[in-house]
Amino acid sequence: MLNFSEQPHKRKNLLTGEYILVSPHRSKRPWQGQVEDLAPDNRPQYDPTCYLCPGNTRADGTVNPEYNNSFVFVNDFSALLADTALDIFNEEDLLKAEAERGICKVISFSPRHDLTLPEMSAKEIQAVVDLWQREFQELAQHDWIKYIQIFENKGSIMGCSNPHPHGQIWAQSSTPVEIQKESEQQADYFQRKGRTLLQDYLELELKKDERIIVNNTHFVALVPFWAAWPYETMIISKRAVPSILEFTEEEKEDFAKTLQELTIRYDNIFKTSFPYSAGMHQAPVNSGDHPEWHWHMHFYPPLLRSATVKKFMVGYEMLANPQRDITPEQAANTLKQQATVHYKAK
């Protein structure tokens, strides 16, 4: 019988079909390596130099409105452009390239410069969820858009260049690599079983109750069995829907509460604003029905031992295989033990 907390082993990621390596015995490894700088966190409610604060002027001269909840605009430095000609390049099938079209947007989560999701009320978070839903719907109306990636980079350690709470949406004309993998695995499962992969996976996880962090009427947050990042989690909708478009008012309320509780638990682990990259995975759009696709949201946080020591996905991980030290079950236990009130709240 495989002993998860003693034997080095690999686990299958059902969504990508790829394995990750777990080295549970290695947690004792001493650390003399890089320690991250913690930027002092005493931001003002309003910063006159911030391009996301209400009333400020952005790079292209536009003035932000005096908004009350969340606020969205096209990224002034978009990685994708809506009007690129769809040219193709191919030399002997060895050098292959294709133009890619897209729209990149920025969403400010709050007019307050000094907040983050876990410090906002469930109602304020729900305004963000509403905006995500509206944006998804609007972007999908361009028939040339095939996939919409909604995500957030939180913390300078995750490449976030402005601490004002915000996320991004990149919508594009083809399906990105990670979505192709998840489409394939989910389609294969749905064809064989007539149910979504995540429906059956979620049912089993709820039965075992070893990795569940949040469980309310409509959503579950858990540490996936195959988590690669130390405190990686996933939010899964209990109803098998392909995208945020299908969320009812009641579901949006529950989703906001799930986001709030999960991110509060994160912040409480190391009593720090817990950095991560997070984003929803949803069915491709303008490409027929996708009953096999089950909406979910991934959280990839880099911290490992403390607020300043992260996991490095480097040499072996980049060249061969993702690897982790603490087990997903250990991470789940730590998350479960956290209070659901933010450490900064009095």
Add this chain to the structure above:
Amino acid sequence: MLNFSEQPHKRKNLLTGEYILVSPHRSKRPWQGQVEDLAPDNRPQYDPTCYLCPGNTRADGTVNPEYNNSFVFVNDFSALLADTALDIFNEEDLLKAEAERGICKVISFSPRHDLTLPEMSAKEIQAVVDLWQREFQELAQHDWIKYIQIFENKGSIMGCSNPHPHGQIWAQSSTPVEIQKESEQQADYFQRKGRTLLQDYLELELKKDERIIVNNTHFVALVPFWAAWPYETMIISKRAVPSILEFTEEEKEDFAKTLQELTIRYDNIFKTSFPYSAGMHQAPVNSGDHPEWHWHMHFYPPLLRSATVKKFMVGYEMLANPQRDITPEQAANTLKQQATVHYKAK
């Protein structure tokens, strides 16, 4: 006609079969995000607290020999162990895991604490190449070992916890994810064409001469057409051999010179010890012949704009698709313009 330096586009990585996204117009993006600390680089030739310096005592009490060239030992904190029982875990095909066996080694590149590969002589680098070849041969003698990953994490930004010049070898009982992808693409090509994929790719790159950095009798270093990291490169052997085991004395000498020239050019870009994760990709061992496999070495360096501003592979990249700003051709030009004498040498 697709304009590489103006239009956002995606390029196919022939070795993995996956695409990467290029956003050439985005280089103007301003940067107010995280800036890396540069550890002051005034290391002594010998550090009494370093576990790699000659004569010092390691974590487990072993005393390092007074070695002259390179030196190898089993990692005191190995991620893989040679004696794990090969147990399997499977619950409803939804939770799948397997024990993984392996051997992890550390290779000190030099008795000198203050050097790095680009500061060593070609002769000294060749001693490292000799050791890599010997270790590959010895590890492959365990018939349960199926793949051997030789790599180096250089710089604290790449999770390297000791600046003493060193690399690692992880040998294991199954084939890691990245190797499976490359095996598949190379096998498919070899079956169709009777030549290795990299033979034909290299021939075309030499003809075009747009991305070639080093070109000597036996090796080429180039920026691959599908590079994802800003200054990503690849060393390819001109002879199609599956592993380092086949390298002749003459080839080893040329390989050492290629390593030296490439890493000197790297250091010269930003006049800093250029961080990277690098490693060889070679045919799986103890699993029959692999005429489709063509030895090569990847360099994944994180720096983008300066010695302290790196590329973040975060939200969009983790959730959807690897993305880059400067084009591979721009990176190749910068690398070609560098002197082949190290900036510190007088």
